[in-house]
Amino acid sequence: MATEVLWWIFAAAIVGASAGVVFSRSVLHSAIFLIGSMAGVGAMYVFLTVEFLALVQFLIYGGAVTVLILLALMLTRSDPTGRPEPVNGPQLPFALLVGISLITILVAVALDTAWGDSGEGPANIAIETVSERMFSDFGVPFVLSSVLLLVALIGAIILARQEEGE
Amino acid sequence: MLFADPLFGLPSWVDAVIRVVIVILVMTLVVVYLTVGERWVVARFQQRLGPRKTGPGGILQGFADALKLVTKEDIRPTNADRWVFELAPYATFIPVLMTLIVLPFAKDWGVRNLALGLFYVFAVLGLNIVGIMMAGLGSGNKYALLGGVRAAAQMISYEIPLVISLLCVVMITGADMGGGVGTLNLNVIAALQEDRPYIVLQPLAFLIFFTAMLSELHRAPFDIPVAESEIVGGYFVEYSGIRWSMFQLTEYASMWGFSVFGSVVFLGGWAWPFGVDAHWTVQLGTTLVKSLAFIIAIMWMRVTVPRLRIDQLMNFSWKVLLELSFLQLIVNGFILLYDWPQELLALTSGIGAVVLIALIIRHSTAKASKGLVGTYRTLGSTPQ
Structure with missing residues (x-):
C-alpha cells in the first residue's frame, strides 16, 4: 500500500x-x-x-x-547565466516531425498492448545473475560492444587532436 | 552472515529513520570538529598553536565558527539564476549524505546493509557534481563558472581510476569467498579482511584510490576547482552565510565518508585486527582510529604538496593513474584465474606501488623545463 x-x-x-x-x-x-x-x-x-x-x-x-x-x-x-532564450529556429519543423511520430508510435504501442494484472510481484534479480549473463552467456556481444566503444573513444581523440593542431 | 537487524523489533522504516537521524547528528559533530581539527593539524605542521582560546584548549572553536556562519547574512547576487543558485548547496550535500547510509561503522552498525553497497557509493557520489555545476552555472559569475568547469573535468577524469582500483579489491573478494563471484557488500568486504587488510595485497590500488579520493574531495594538491589564489574560491565564490557553510559541510562530510569507506575497503574496516566477533566498542574504535588516520593523511598531503596545474592534473590522471589501474586489474585477473598464491598479488602490486612512487619522486625532483610549459607551449609556438 x-x-x-x-x-x-x-x-x-x-x-x-x-x-x-x-x-x-x-x-x-x-x-x-x-x-x-x-x-x-x-x-x-x-x-x-x-x-x-x-x-x-x-x-x-x-x-x-x-x-x-x-x-x-x-x-x-x-x-x-540562466537567462531565458528564444526557443525557435530552423529546426522547428524537424522537431515537430520527430515529436509527433514518437508520440504516435508510443500511443499505438500502448493501445495495442493487453494490460492485465499478472498478479505477480516483481522478482529480485541478484547481481550475480546479471554478471553471469553478461560475461558468460553473452560474452561475445559484450566484447564486441566494448570494442565499438573503444573505437568511438579513439575516433573522438583523433578528431579533437586534429582540431587543436590547426 | 546477517547484519543490521532492526533495533528492538521496531518496524523497518522506523528503524531506518532512527539510524539516519543518528548518522546525521554524528556527522554534524564530526564536521564541526573536523573544521577546527584541520586548523589544529595544519598549525602543528606549521609550528604554531592554532585556535586555542575558545573553551579549554580551544575545543569550543568549532561551535563558535558554526554560530558565526549561521548568523551571517545570506546574499544572493542579482545576476544569479535564483532557483539554481539556491538549490545548488542542497544538490551537492544530499548525495554525500546518501553515501553515509551504507557505510558500516562496526558489525551491525550502519543504517542499511546493501548487497550493492560499494557500487551504491560511487553511483550516488557521481551525482555530487551536478550540484557543483549548478552552483557554477547559476551564480552568474565567471570565476564560479571556471570553478564548475574545472570540477567537472577533474571529477570525470579521476572517477575512472577510483572505480577501477575498487574493482581490483572486489576481484579478490571473489577468491576469498571460495572462488568465483565476489561481493559488493561493504560489511562482507570488511569481514573478509579479518586476517589481513587488502592494503597488504593491493598497495598500488590503495595508492591510486587515495590519490583519486583527494581529487574527488577537491583537497590539495588537487584543489584547483576551489583554488583561492587562482579563481578566488571557485564554484562557491558567490555564496555566503548558511549556504556557504553547506558547501563546507559537504566537503568535510565527504572527507569523513571517504575516510570510513577507504578504511572499510582497504584497511580492514571494523574486522581487522580484532576479528569479526570483537565487542562493538572495539570495532567502533577500530573504525574511528582508521578513519582518523585517513583524515590526518589527507591534511598532511595538504600542507606538504603544492597545488598542481590543470594540465599536470589531467596528465597525471590519464597518462599515469589510468594505465596503472588497468595494469593492476589485468594482473589481478591472471593471478586469480590461475589460482596462483595471494603472495604474488602482494608482490606484483607492491612493485607497481614502488614504480608509481618512484615516478612521482623522479618527476617532482626533475629540473623545471625552460621557457613556456604545459598548455602555454602550444599557444607560444604560433607566430606572434
Whole structure:
C-alpha cells in the first residue's frame, strides 16, 4: 500500500520534471529538470526491486549524461547565466516531425498492448545473475560492444587532436 | 552472515529513520570538529598553536565558527539564476549524505546493509557534481563558472581510476569467498579482511584510490576547482552565510565518508585486527582510529604538496593513474584465474606501488623545463 502511494508520488514527479524539460525557457533549467526526471526513473527501478539497474540509471544518466550536457552548456554558451532564450529556429519543423511520430508510435504501442494484472510481484534479480549473463552467456556481444566503444573513444581523440593542431 | 537487524523489533522504516537521524547528528559533530581539527593539524605542521582560546584548549572553536556562519547574512547576487543558485548547496550535500547510509561503522552498525553497497557509493557520489555545476552555472559569475568547469573535468577524469582500483579489491573478494563471484557488500568486504587488510595485497590500488579520493574531495594538491589564489574560491565564490557553510559541510562530510569507506575497503574496516566477533566498542574504535588516520593523511598531503596545474592534473590522471589501474586489474585477473598464491598479488602490486612512487619522486625532483610549459607551449609556438 505504502509502495503504491510512493509510486504515484514518483510518477507525478517524473511527469512534472519531464514537462519542465520541455516548457522551461532556459536550457540550464531544462538540463536540471532532466536530471530530476532521470533520477525519478531510477527510483521507479527501486520499486521494481532491480537495485542494480537503479544504480546504473543514477550513475549513467544522473552522473554522466547530464554532466556532459551541463559541461557543453558551460563551454558553448556566450551567456553563462540562466537567462531565458528564444526557443525557435530552423529546426522547428524537424522537431515537430520527430515529436509527433514518437508520440504516435508510443500511443499505438500502448493501445495495442493487453494490460492485465499478472498478479505477480516483481522478482529480485541478484547481481550475480546479471554478471553471469553478461560475461558468460553473452560474452561475445559484450566484447564486441566494448570494442565499438573503444573505437568511438579513439575516433573522438583523433578528431579533437586534429582540431587543436590547426 | 546477517547484519543490521532492526533495533528492538521496531518496524523497518522506523528503524531506518532512527539510524539516519543518528548518522546525521554524528556527522554534524564530526564536521564541526573536523573544521577546527584541520586548523589544529595544519598549525602543528606549521609550528604554531592554532585556535586555542575558545573553551579549554580551544575545543569550543568549532561551535563558535558554526554560530558565526549561521548568523551571517545570506546574499544572493542579482545576476544569479535564483532557483539554481539556491538549490545548488542542497544538490551537492544530499548525495554525500546518501553515501553515509551504507557505510558500516562496526558489525551491525550502519543504517542499511546493501548487497550493492560499494557500487551504491560511487553511483550516488557521481551525482555530487551536478550540484557543483549548478552552483557554477547559476551564480552568474565567471570565476564560479571556471570553478564548475574545472570540477567537472577533474571529477570525470579521476572517477575512472577510483572505480577501477575498487574493482581490483572486489576481484579478490571473489577468491576469498571460495572462488568465483565476489561481493559488493561493504560489511562482507570488511569481514573478509579479518586476517589481513587488502592494503597488504593491493598497495598500488590503495595508492591510486587515495590519490583519486583527494581529487574527488577537491583537497590539495588537487584543489584547483576551489583554488583561492587562482579563481578566488571557485564554484562557491558567490555564496555566503548558511549556504556557504553547506558547501563546507559537504566537503568535510565527504572527507569523513571517504575516510570510513577507504578504511572499510582497504584497511580492514571494523574486522581487522580484532576479528569479526570483537565487542562493538572495539570495532567502533577500530573504525574511528582508521578513519582518523585517513583524515590526518589527507591534511598532511595538504600542507606538504603544492597545488598542481590543470594540465599536470589531467596528465597525471590519464597518462599515469589510468594505465596503472588497468595494469593492476589485468594482473589481478591472471593471478586469480590461475589460482596462483595471494603472495604474488602482494608482490606484483607492491612493485607497481614502488614504480608509481618512484615516478612521482623522479618527476617532482626533475629540473623545471625552460621557457613556456604545459598548455602555454602550444599557444607560444604560433607566430606572434
